[in-house]
Each structure stands twice: as structure tokens, then as C-alpha cells.
Amino acid sequence: MLLLSVVFFATPLGLLLAFSFAGPTGVTLDNFAEFFGDPFNFKVLTNTMRLGFETVIGTTLLGIPIGLFYWHSGRRMRQVVVFLSLIPMLTSNVVRTFAWIVILSRQGPISQALLGLGLTGAPTSLLSTEFGLLLAMVQIDLPLIILPLVAILARTSRQLPEAAEVAGAGHWRILVTVLLPMMLPGLLAGWILVFASTSASYVTQAAIGGARNVYVPQLITRQVGVLFNWPLASAIAMVLLLSTGALLMALALISRHRRLVGHA
């Protein structure tokens, strides 16, 4: 196991690190300077982070009600919820992305519905918009937040909200003081997964975001595939790795807070 992770994970990462410092005359910081020297690149980095945050928020807003529905369901219904949330994972990311292209297009159901309701005057396409991309990302990443949530809720005692009820708490107080804190460790795990997945989902970003919405993975591909600038591509990859890594580390640290450890 350890050997495998050394061979297939640590070695490429080491190569990446080495490449990012490589210049024509030896070790240099030029690649990083070049990346940050271009304001466009910096904007792409912040866009990528923002897309990650927005997807996390979107999946959370959908995941919490689904989690609550799971919590209040009987055993049979719980199985249905788990199954339905797993279905998207059974189809490939590429297939789902192309399905979303159809849905978001000018002739797609969203456009037609808006038109039918009289909300828009002419057919509008959500393709090549950040909002359209966000919709697709939220749907694609939703299982990543639902599964850890369901895992936590499945082994949480129903007595906790009952104890709150007997103590005099109303529905909202039970939600805020008992159910959400119970869900928090699952949410944190989900946020880590969703954020990591979103900031690296090249296919969806490229196909739905289009040329107007560029994210870091596309930047890297362009350097490698079009300009053959491996050192700069490596430097960009390192920047992406460090910025998402720092965020994920922060989330992981939060989930080790004493109030959250050994929950449920």
C-alpha cells in the first residue's frame, strides 16, 4: 500500500515540483513569476476558487434538505434516498456533462420553460455562462455531499431531537441546535470532496463553461497541450494544489474540533 502510494502518487508529485522550478539555466522561480505576472492568470485562479465555493454552497443548500428528508424517513424510504443519490455516480462524468449541454442549450427545457412562462422574450442559452456551469457542477457533485451526510445520520440516535423536544425546543431550534450540529461533520467531509472535485473537473468546465469562462485546469492543459511549456504548467498545477490544499487543510482542521470529534 505504502509502496503503491510512493510509486503512483509521491513520485509524480515530486516530478511536478521539480519541473515547476526548472528553467533554461537551472533552478528558478521564473515560472511562478510568469504566472503571477499576468493578471489574467490570477483572475482564473480566483474564478476557480469561486466556482468551488459556489458549488459547495449549492450542494449544501440541496444536501441539507435531502439529509433531513433521509433523517425523517423510514427504513425503506432511506434506501430509496441512498439509491437515488448514487444513480448519478453510475453514469460517467462525460455523459452527464453532455446531458447538461442539452438541458442548458437554447432549445433545452430550461430555456423553453422560461420562454413559456414569459420570463424571457427570446430563447436564451445558459451554455458558456458561469451560472449554467454551476447548475451542472452542483448536480454532478451532489452525491459527494449526500453520502457522508447519510453515513452520519444513519448512525445518529433519534433520541437527541426527542430530548430537545421534551426540553421545550420548537422545530427551528431543534434544527439549528441539534440536527445541523449533528450533520456538521458529514457536511465538512462533503465540502472537502466537493471543493476538490469541482476545482479539478476539467471536462465539465471546458464543455459547459466554454471559452469565456476559463479555469485553472484549462490553463494547465493549454500550457501542456498547445504551448508545450511543461515547467509553467507544473508551476500552475503547484499553485492550484497549494491553494486548494490550504483550504482543504483548514476544513480538515475544523472537523477535528473537540466538539465535533466522536460525534454520534
Add this chain to the structure above:
Amino acid sequence: MATQSGALLVDGLTHSYGGELAIQDVSFDIAPGEIVALLGPSGCGKSTVLRAIAGLIQPAQGQIMLAGKHLGGVAARERGIGMVFQNYALFPHLTVEENVAYPLACQHVPKAARKERVRELLALIQLDGFGRRLPRELSGGQQQRVAVARALAASPALLLLDEPFGALDRALRFDLQVEMLRLQKSVGITTLIVTHDQEEAQSLASRLVLMNKGHVEQIDTPSTVYDRPKTLFVNSFIGQANQLRATVVETKAESAVLKLDASGSSLTLARRLDYAVGVRIVLTCRPEQVSVHAAATATSLPARLIVSVPLGPTLVHDLELADGTQVRASQMRSGAAFVPSLGDQVHVTIDADHCHVFPVHSISPSELNKGAKL
């Protein structure tokens, strides 16, 4: 702390889960400040009764009155009842202080008053200085006391406890039971405690409500339940009871004669028996009412000693009668006239004055097994 008063009246409570009857026509009452134990084997519906009183389930039928008020349409959160759950149900992400303050926060008690009340309660359960800990940083016994403090925080009219000692080891239980009694007396709150442990019920409660398969079988003081059980179930659930099959052969105004299946010998009871001649009955007696002798007498039954176990001051003998019926006898170890050894053929006599007689149909298969194990 002010003494609270609130009588509880439960009348005709019936509830079923998905068509399966869990409790049927359960009725009992608790006087203000009294401790009553709801006692019965696991699965007999005790928690269901408790949950109906707390308002966590809506019973199909029956009435619950607390301090003269019908609880029928009252939501759980408005009933003013404190409850200790089976595994305490402390909020794992809240500290001891925050857990105890929870009911007060629900009632929008001002911060300062809340703090004062929490301090007072932690002193009451002797956990001052533990306020900042999380529940998982406490021992089982301490968690239990925190759960009790949380249940008492909002000065409820009634305290419900669901198997509060069930998760604790035996050695700790007695101390905590004494502690619980002290606490209950000092607060003076009407208390209903659910347990399947008869010793626990006897040591805590002034009256026992005995339940079996969703019914109430008997409501009496612990000693009455032990000495004058109304049903065969109560007789064998509270303490141990030997069961012997017999037939009524003669009934008179002040006496009755039974013929025991085990030996064919007869036994005379010096009291009136409300059974017709020829009826098959079950005769029960406690182990301490069975004595073991070396020589046969007119009323003795032959038996073989299978095993003897010293239990504190007593010696407990398991014996087998001629027809295979198992009988348990206990005798004091000190000053015993006759101590049999294993495999011995001995003679047992039964103290007829303390025997109980029940109709045969009151034996269910599970109780038969229980009897066989004796």
C-alpha cells in the same frame, strides 16, 4: 428549591405500532412527590407508556392528566415534563453546562438566571467544576447525573426516567440509586421510573406497576407484590418461584387438598381455595419456603440434589423431583441441621402456608421455559 406538586393519572392508555398492539388499557396513578416504578420484562411496552406521557407518541386511546390538566392536545414541548432517556441522549457537541441549560434556553430564561440555575443543579448532582466538559469526557455515572440535571433544569412537574441505570455496571448502580433517591427527595418531584430490574424497582419506588405484554398485571407496594402476587407472571417475575403442577382434590370452607403431579402425594392448604374439585392448578413457592431433609416425612417429596451454590449467607440447592420437575431451595448456611451433598437422594417439604395457587392456563410457553430453568 421549591417543592413541586403534580399528580399523574394515566387512564386506559392503548397504543399500537403499525397494527401491532404494544400497550393495552394501561392505567395507574402517581401521588404528588411519589416515586413509582414501571416494571416488566424487555419489550413489554414500558418505554411506550413513558413516551406517551412525554408526548413523543400520540396514544390511540386513553387519557393522561398531570396536576389536574389533560395532556391530550398538549405538544411534548409544552408539557413541562423532564425526561431522562435510556442512553441519556446528552447533546454530544454541547458542554455539560450547555446541556443542563438547554431547557432554560428553550424557555428564554435570561442568561444570568440560567447561569445561576446551572450552578445550583451542578452542585445538586455533585459535578461542580465539570461544567466545561463534553459528555464524552465524563464517566457513565456522571453522564447519567448530567441527564438528570438537564431533566430537572426547568423545574418540571413530573420526572420520567427510562432505564436510567441500565447502562451502568452493577457495582455503580447501588450508589447511584441511593443518590437518585436523595435527589428526588430533595426536589420532591413526582417521579416515574421505568426498569426491567426488579431489585432496582424495589429499592427505589414506593409502588410498582407490573407490566407484561402490554398489560398492567398488578399495582402494589414492593412487599405486597412479593408476598401476595396477583398473577403467576408477577409471582415468577418478582423474586424466584418454583412451579408445581397439581389437581384440586378437595375444597372446604377453611382448607383445601391438592394432589401434586410430581409425587402423587397430597398437600393440605389451611385456607379457602376458589377452585372447583378436579381443576388443574399451578402451585408456586419461594426457594426459602422449600426445606431439604435427609429422612422422609408424611408431606415430603423425594428429590435428587443436582447442584448447590453458596450465595452470601445462604446455600441454594437445585433439586429434581421424581417426574423431572426442577425445584430450587435455599437454606441459611449457618446452623443448618442437614447439608446434603451432590447426587444425594433427599426429601423436600413445602411450606404450604406461603404457597400461591394459579390456574394452569395462566402459564405461557415463555414462562414455562422460565420455570424449567429454575
